[in-house]
Amino acid sequence: MNTSKLERAQRSIDELRPRAEADPMRPVFHFHPRSRWMNDPNGTIYVDGYYHLFYQLNPYGDAWGSIHWGHARTRDFTEWEHLPIALAPDGDEYEHFCYSGCAVVPEDGPPRIFYTSVSADRETHPHTQRSAVGTADLVSWHKGEPPTLTLADAPTGTRADWRDPYVFEHDGRHFMVVAAVIPHDGQDRAAVLLYRAEDRSLDRWSYVQPLHLYEEEVTFAECPNLFRIGERWVLIVSPFGPLRYAIGADGDPPDRFAPDRVGIVDYSAEYYATNTFLVDGRVILVAWIRGFPKGRGWNGCLSIPRELGISTDGDLIQTPIEEVRSLRTRGGTVAPEVLRSNRVELGDVPVRGVEIEGTLRIGPHGRAAIRLSSEEGPLFSLEFDGATSTLHAEGIPVRLDPERSAEQPISFRVFVDRSVVEAFIDGGRRCVTRVAENLLQADRLVLETDDGAGFGYLHYWEMIPIEYRDWDTSTRAQ
Structure with a gap:
């Protein structure tokens, strides 16, 4: 990673810190960066006693812009340590933004970030899913080449703006879901695509199938999260409005995901772009809270972490974490x-x-x-x-x-x-x-x-x- 870009971005954060911290409107028990713009939580992972949070960050303004990956960690969600900025866009014709993604620590390999690399001209340069390899402490990252997945690895006709990889493990194999729009029965349909890692290196992936297709009222299913609560798979997506969940039948493997219960995660679109911490049987959901006014030196914060469960009659249950x-x-x-x-x-x-x-x-x-x-x-x-x-x-x-x-x-x-x-x-x-x-x-x-x-x-x-x-x-x- 180009350290001069990261250092310049960090200086910009520090410059506006006094103004942001003095704003009486700014939340105090919801996590946020020192200053500037924050959106989607990314790379939510638990390693060596720390919950690591990566997040979308514009270090040069309090509106969406030059998207980097910020980074912080905590042991209990009440005391946070701001870590160095993890990713900066390359700045060439191929990568102007580092969009959302996830982090993985394989048993037999180094930490990996998977994210969507975005050009300013998506028609000439469609989105790609890239990876970066990290040090053991998850502080320093080096981007890999070539991209992990290109549009050629998606179904024919997939729209160029596919994005937001989310990796999970099941029965000793790694899988990835990606948000996309694909042709289906003569129409463009919002979909969540399923991929499977070829081996433990996580360098090579094979397309499996559409995990889930959405009806016409959903135009895009951003930030897909697929995880298990007990024996049931749960899919959460952000469809440019209130988040939706779908719960699959007991015991189904991910490639046979067939939801029998659907619902709303949060009725406000101001709660958006979730990600999950999966720790010792706990599923902890976090989201970006959006809708703050511009011009205050900061914008965006993390939601209160929510522990997820499923009720006896099949509803998704969300409760503030005990911490x-x-x-x-x-x-x-x-x-x-x-x-x-x-x-x-x-x-x-x-x-x-x-x-x-x-x-x-x-x-x-x-x-x-x-x-x-x-x-x-x-x-x-x-x-x-x-x-x-x-x-x-x-x-x-x-x-x-x-x-x-x-x-x-x-x-x-x-x-x-x-x-x-x-x-x-x-x-x-x-x-x-x-x-x-x-x-x-x-x-x-x-x-x-x-x-x-x-x-x-x-x-x-x-x-x-x-x-x-x-x-x-x-x-x-x-």
Whole structure:
């Protein structure tokens, strides 16, 4: 890797760091780079006690642009170490951007990054899937030649913008999925393509088949993630809108993926471009949170990591990882007699950096709301409507279980981090993420119900910031 490019990019990050860190809108318990633009999480991998996070980074602005790969690591998601930038685009006619991908550490080989190499002219130079080989500590990377996969390795007629390789292992073999648009029955269809490694070197790959084809309303299935929860394969894609999941039947191998359950990961498109940590049976999902205003010296952050499971009736379950609880500090519980009022205003809740947990009972015609407010009125609202079994999150409808009885409580955990709200509803069966620019004026929590609804309990905790440190080269041998 050209060290002068990486050093120049790092200096640009450092130059804007004071401005970014001083911005009161910037989240404090969601991971982000020191400054500038961040998007997709990449190369999420656990090695020697560290969770390594690579991510899309524009070190020269707070908007999408010259995409590099940033890098950080953590042992527990609450203390992070910023590592040197991992990848920079070559800057020649073939590579202007280093798009999304993954990282792999084979048992009998060096660490590998797989990513999409992108030219400014995709018609003349279609996307290729390239790799880079890393040092044992995953800090320094050297790009390989030739590309791992070119358009000639895809089905005939595949569109030139195929991208986002994701590698996984099954029964001692490595597989890769790639997002693409391919011809099928006379139409262009969004697809996830499946490849198989020829050997343990991961240098040679064979095309297997389309893993999954999407209907016409999905025009592209970006950032495919394919992994197992127990014996079931789960596919998550980012289709230029709210993320979709598909769950396959028990025991099926990846080349016979046949989903029997589909759903929405997060009802907001502000939660996007996921990747996974697969560690000791845990599946931890992270995403890029987007939608922040430009011109503030930073843009984008990582979501709260979510641990995934499958319910007994086949739904995807997402819960904040247990490690997040260590960020809780002073808190409180709202007394039951207070909650019996139709309107409760709580001025002592630290609403700009808080976790709120509780339950709500709502009848077939009941209404309830959780509002972050100021003296002038609500600034952000989660509104529950029993008649339509819907939660409205500032314009985004979230469909709740219509079969729920009036006596069955709805659980919720809501995280507010300056300008970000992440809500986990009904035990994580429904999730919604929003970016809200005006929350700096919020100074109270307001709970509202009519006679057809009521809160069961409500706890809250102030959340402390996660901690960062810069890479110390003296620790490299550790």
